[in-house]
Amino acid sequence: MITNKQSGTTVHEVADGIYRISTPVALPGGGFSFNQYLIADDEPLLFHAGLRKMFPLVHEAVASVLxxxxxxxxAFSHVEADECGSLNEWLAAAPQSAPLCGTVAALVSISDLADRPPRALADGESLxxxxHTVRWYDTPHLPHAWECGFLMEESTRTLLCGDLFTQGGADNxxxxxxxxxxxxxxxxxxxDYFSHTRNARAMLERLAGLExxxxxxxxGSAWRGDGAKLLHALADALSA
Structure with a gap:
């Protein structure tokens, strides 16, 4: 469903109750897409707040669902403009909301940057x-940033994997x-946006174990299939 014809922002359900919001951007040499994921539930969660300048587009898209x-x-994977640039705009728009991140992000950045205190999840902690139930997994420096981590939604077996498997193009x-x-x-x-951490294989194998x-x-696109196999293949590619 197109929610903004001018920008091309769309909303699609990619798993039960989980919606991909995507805005295409034209760039020199090719396009790119910025995605957020909305989990519609009793306590709705938005993964990736998005760029501050894209807030009106994402707000409009969320409103088409709830x-x-x-x-x-x-929530977000790590501290970067496209991950949490519009965090405070969302906190203002949703008065009962709070930032959701890992303990490192809360300690080094979000407790100061955000207009409300964050809910910090420890490694392996669920909510x-x-x-739906989400569980946080620390992945420091994978692909980048000390505070990086991902959420696994357990009922749909959806891994909110941030910048892993980034695909170029605006029409995926x-x-x-x-x-x-x-x-x-x-x-x-x-x-070359990966950090080349020596712990990449161990972290990817842990994520693969979630199946x-x-x-x-x-x-880029969300992906459906044998996620464990694909994560093992990424570990092999990074080790090559």
């Missing part, structure tokens, strides 16, 4: 949203079962 003021959790389908490792590795070779069936990527 009243934005119902949001309770504004019930109603029908909302969800695909086709190869995304090849396009994401091609993008990584052009823009996700949907990967909610921040840039």
């Amino acid at each position: 009243p934005p003021q119902r949001l309770r959790h504004i 019930s949203l109603g029908k 389908p909302p969800v695909t079962e086709s190869d995304i490792l090849g396009p994401s590795e091609a993008f990584r070779r052009q823009m 996700p069936t949907t990967l909610a990527c921040m840039h």
Whole structure:
């Protein structure tokens, strides 16, 4: 569903109760997409607050699914403009909401940057949203940032995997079962945004052990299939 014809912002349900909000952007040499993921539940959660300048577009898209003021959790993988640039705008729009992040992000950044105190999740800690339950996994420096981490939604086996498997282009389908490792590795070779942490394989194997069936990527298509196999393949590619 297109929620803004001028920007091309769209909303699609990629797993039960989980919606991909995507805004395409034209860039020199090709396009790019910025995605947020909305979990509609008793305590709705938005993963990736988005760029500050995109707040009106994302707010409009959220409103097509549920009243934005119902949001309770504004979550993100790490501190970066496209992850949490509009965090305070969301806190103002949803008076009962709070930032949701890992303990490192809360300690070093969000307790100061955010207009309300964050809810900090420890590694492996879970949070019930109603029908959905999310669990936080620390992934320091994978792909980048000390405070980086991901959420796993356990009932749908959806891994909200942030910048992992970033795909270029502005016209990717909302969800695909086709190869995304090849396009994401091609993008990584052009823009070396991974930290090259020596712990990458161990962290990816831990995520593979969760056996996700949907990967909610921040840039490009969401992906459906054998997530464990794909995460092991990424570990191999990073080790090559």
